[in-house]
Amino acid sequence: MSDVGQMYQTLDVLCPMHVVLSATGHVTHAGPTVQKLRPDTAMIGRRFLEIFDLKRPRAISTMDQLRDTAGTKLHLQLRDAPQTEVKGILVPGFAPDHSIVNLSFGISVVDAVSDYALSSADFAATDLTVEMLYLVEAKSAAMDASRKLNLRLQGAMIAAEEQAFTDTLTGLKNRRAMDHVLARHIQWDTRFGLMQIDLDWFKAVNDTLGHAAGDHVLQTVARVMVEETRETDTVARVGGDEFVIILPHAKGPDSLLSIGRRIIKRLSRPIPFQGEECKISASIGAAVFEPESGLTVAEILDNADVALYASKHGGRSQQTIYHPDLRAQTHNLAPPVGRADTRTA
Amino acid sequence: MYGAKIWDICAMHGLINRAIQCFVTDSYGADKWVEATRVADLDFVEFEAMLTYDDDITPALLDAVSDVLDRPRDEVMEDIGTYLVSHPNVEALRRLLRFGGVTFVEFLHSLDDLPDRARLAVSDLNLPRIELRDHSPTQFSLICQSPVAGYGHVMMGILRTMADDYGTLAMLEHTGAGNGVETISVSLIETEFAEGRVFDLGARAS
Numbered sequence: 239m240s241d242v243g244q245m246y247q248t249l250d251v252l253c254p255m256h257v258v259l260s261a262t263g264h265v266t267h268a269g270p271t272v273q274k275l276r277p278d279t280a281m282i283g284r285r286f287l288e289i290f291d292l293k294r295p296r297a298i299s300t301m302d303q304l305r306d307t308a309g310t311k312l313h314l315q316l317r318d319a320p321q322t323e324v325k326g327i328l329v330p331g332f333a334p335d336h337s338i339v340n341l342s343f344g345i346s347v348v349d350a351v352s353d354y355a356l357s358s359a360d361f362a363a364t365d366l367t368v369e370m371l372y373l374v375e376a377k378s379a380a381m382d383a384s385r386k387l388n389l390r391l392q393g394a395m396i397a398a399e400e401q402a403f404t405d406t407l408t409g410l411k412n413r414r415a416m417d418h419v420l421a422r423h424i425q426w427d428t429r430f431g432l433m434q435i436d437l438d439w440f441k442a443v444n445d446t447l448g449h450a451a452g453d454h455v456l457q458t459v460a461r462v463m464v465e466e467t468r469e470t471d472t473v474a475r476v477g478g479d480e481f482v483i484i485l486p487h488a489k490g491p492d493s494l495l496s497i498g499r500r501i502i503k504r505l506s507r508p509i510p511f512q513g514e515e516c517k518i519s520a521s522i523g524a525a526v527f528e529p530e531s532g533l534t535v536a537e538i539l540d541n542a543d544v545a546l547y548a549s550k551h552g553g554r555s556q557q558t559i560y561h562p563d564l565r566a567q568t569h570n571l572a573p574p575v576g577r578a579d580t581r582t583a
Numbered sequence: 584m585y586g587a588k589i590w591d592i593c594a595m596h597g598l599i600n601r602a603i604q605c606f607v608t609d610s611y612g613a614d615k616w617v618e619a620t621r622v623a624d625l626d627f628v629e630f631e632a633m634l635t636y637d638d639d640i641t642p643a644l645l646d647a648v649s650d651v652l653d654r655p656r657d658e659v660m661e662d663i664g665t666y667l668v669s670h671p672n673v674e675a676l677r678r679l680l681r682f683g684g685v686t687f688v689e690f691l692h693s694l695d696d697l698p699d700r701a702r703l704a705v706s707d708l709n710l711p712r713i714e715l716r717d718h719s720p721t722q723f724s725l726i727c728q729s730p731v732a733g734y735g736h737v738m739m740g741i742l743r744t745m746a747d748d749y750g751t752l753a754m755l756e757h758t759g760a761g762n763g764v765e766t767i768s769v770s771l772i773e774t775e776f777a778e779g780r781v782f783d784l785g786a787r788a789s
Contacts (some may be wrong), residue, residue, distance in 0.1 A: 321623050352785025370683040370782060376704030377674045383598075383632045390631070 252362055253340045255324075259286050261335035263301030269378045271360045272341060275316065275350075286339065287393045290314040290324075297565035304328065305337055314341070320353045322346055343367070343574075348374055405475040407453060416474035416482050420535050421487065425527045431488030433498060434542040435477035438519040438554040439507070451511045455518060462504045466497055482542075488526060488546060491559045498557040521549040522557035595638050596708045600630040603641070605673065606666045615651055620636055623647035631710075636709070641731050657757075660733040663738020668748070680745060681782040687749035687774060691715050691723060691742075713738070721771040726764055735765025742769065750779025 246267050249256050258267035268281040281289065293311040311377065312326040322367050325344045331337050343350045347367055350356065361367045403415035423430045444452040463473045463481060472484040488494055501520060508515035523546025528539050545560040607616040620628045623643045649656040667676040683693030698710040711728035727735050739755050746753040752772040759766055
């Protein structure tokens with residue numbers, strides 16, 4: 239065997255993706271892995287630039303021009319399908335006017351390996367391609383596990399948030415949720431109605447019939463309030479027997495009054511519990527937030543409180559719409575006992 | 584090298600516990616798994632592969648599984664090894680191991696790199712160190728660090744199955760444990776005993 243032939247055999251082991259080109263640019267020898275790219279057509283005898291399209295450097299059509307690129311990185315693409323992109327470098331060959339082009343898949347390796355059914359044996363033992371494939375696969379598996387964990391954590395987070403905003407006894411929103419909704423409405427600066435509702439004589443039910451009866455009453459009250467309001471309204475239990483309803487886009491005092499009337503009417507009916515009757519009612523103070531009024535959350539809540547206080551003083555089981563005149567009546571200036579404390583909690 | 588207990592400084596990776604969970608669930612059903620978590624006195628049933636857990640949990644869990652399945656712990660651990668490289672649900676692992684070499688002997692040599700390879704994929708996963716000593720072309724011993732007693736048996740299960748995978752007939756023997764290290768002797772009878780399973784480098788993980 240000639241020395242040159244032996245050289246090419248050496249190259250087959252060290253760089254199985256090389257081709258040897260003659261002076262005219264025809265392939266005279268192809269490494270075993272290059273030949274696998276086109277298993278049905280022999281590469282030997284074909285013009286290199288007919289098999290590969292040289293993308294960069296551009297405008298190279300002759301072998302002389304190609305030879306001048308020696309030592310620079312070539313971006314090539316197979317002309318027929320699958321049009322795998324490869325990187326290459328040309329160096330002068332061992333015989334006069336011969337050239338050697340060594341090729342590599344670069345980033346297209348993942349597709350190439352499956353397109354051409356390549357195995358570890360198709361890459362030089364020192365080539366990092368197999369390690370790279372290993373990494374690609376290992377990373378995908380690890381990312382997949384992470385993604386699944388993220389999904390589960392997101393689900394758990396949503397459930398936890400839901401729980402953090404819910405009053406567990408009644409299923410209504412809690413104070414935290416109410417603060418949140420109220421702040422948002424004020425930020426939007428759109429009209430909404432606010433009702434503060436205190437149950438009347440609830441403590442008596444708790445004291446005489448026990449906590450189970452009290453809990454039953456609270457659950458019944460919650461159901462009534464939800465039934466008497468729209469789905470877009472927010473009904474919250476903000477204290478033991480204190481409720482708040484936020485009514486977005488409330489038309490005005492009349493619509494608030496009619497909702498309040500229905501709630502008081504239904505809550506004034508005795509609630510049966512284990513053969514006993516729980517008798518309660520409700521006092522309501524309502525206020526309307528007008529856009530551009532500049533009221534804060536605390537101020538609108540306080541307005542509703544003043545109105546609620548007026549209802550309680552008026553003999554309970556009634557409702558009052560806030561009006562600045564209410565503040566002038568001295569007995570309404572003191573906040574209703576208990577409420578001011580619980581709101582800051 | 585084996586003197587330093589490097590595993591002491593790192594919490595048990597969820598992947599390890601998750602593997603035990605998948606093994607019990609896939610092989611014996613979810614009920615047995617739930618029972619095992621109860622026996623192990625855990626207050627949860629799902630391990631997250633990407634979180635870490637207390638080191639004490641793993642040995643307690645293995646004892647519980649052995650208890651619930653009413654089988655010796657070494658046997659259970661070998662079955663876990665077999666499961667890891669043969670069950671379709673964990674095919675990715677078998678594929679990753681096959682990247683180690685074209686022949687079973689190359690694969691054996693690649694085990695030295697296994698903890699480093701694992702860390703490339705999951706940076707906080709610390710697998711026990713493994714060292715292969717070759718006594719002759721067909722005689723090897725595998726020295727495994729064993730942070731959890733019986734880890735060598737897991738490796739036995741893996742090696743037995745991977746030998747089949749490569750179509751190699753091999754005799755394996757667990758030759759003892761001590762000082763946090765377990766030793767397995769490997770004798771190759773025939774390296775081209777059977778066809779083996781195909782390993783397609785380019786197959787996409789589903």
